[in-house]
Amino acid sequence: MKPPSSAPAVVEQTYALWLWLDAHAVHLPAHARASLGARALDAALDLLAALLDAAYTPRADVAHAAALRTAARHANLLRYLLRGMHDRHHLSHDQHGHVAAQLDVIARAVGAWRKARP
Numbered sequence: 001m002k003p004p005s006s007a008p009a010v011v012e013q014t015y016a017l018w019l020w021l022d023a024h025a026v027h028l029p030a031h032a033r034a035s036l037g038a039r040a041l042d043a044a045l046d047l048l049a050a051l052l053d054a055a056y057t058p059r060a061d062v063a064h065a066a067a068l069r070t071a072a073r074h075a076n077l078l079r080y081l082l083r084g085m086h087d088r089h090h091l092s093h094d095q096h097g098h099v100a101a102q103l104d105v106i107a108r109a110v111g112a113w114r115k116a117r118p
Helices: 009-025 030-055 062-087 093-115
Strands: none
Touching: 009 030, 009 093, 030 062, 030 093, 062 093
């Protein structure tokens, strides 16, 4: 059973995305695992860290908006890394579709959060 979380849903969704990527990175060829796989995992963790910063920083604080901008940048980087993994045939079409859809939900949530008034 999963413990209850007070974090926003987008944080939990990003955590699930990172878990999915971590489980799939071990199946990459060694050269891709050490470069593309590691960078994708780093980007997912950076995205998660930025969202946690935003979640636990008051909205009126300038650090809140900065954390959300950082999260949006990491989401965009991760989108390109996943596209590269697909183009290099390290992710199947179905796998890429699944993870890209997850990332799209996260990116839309970050965008909505950024537009929300304090």
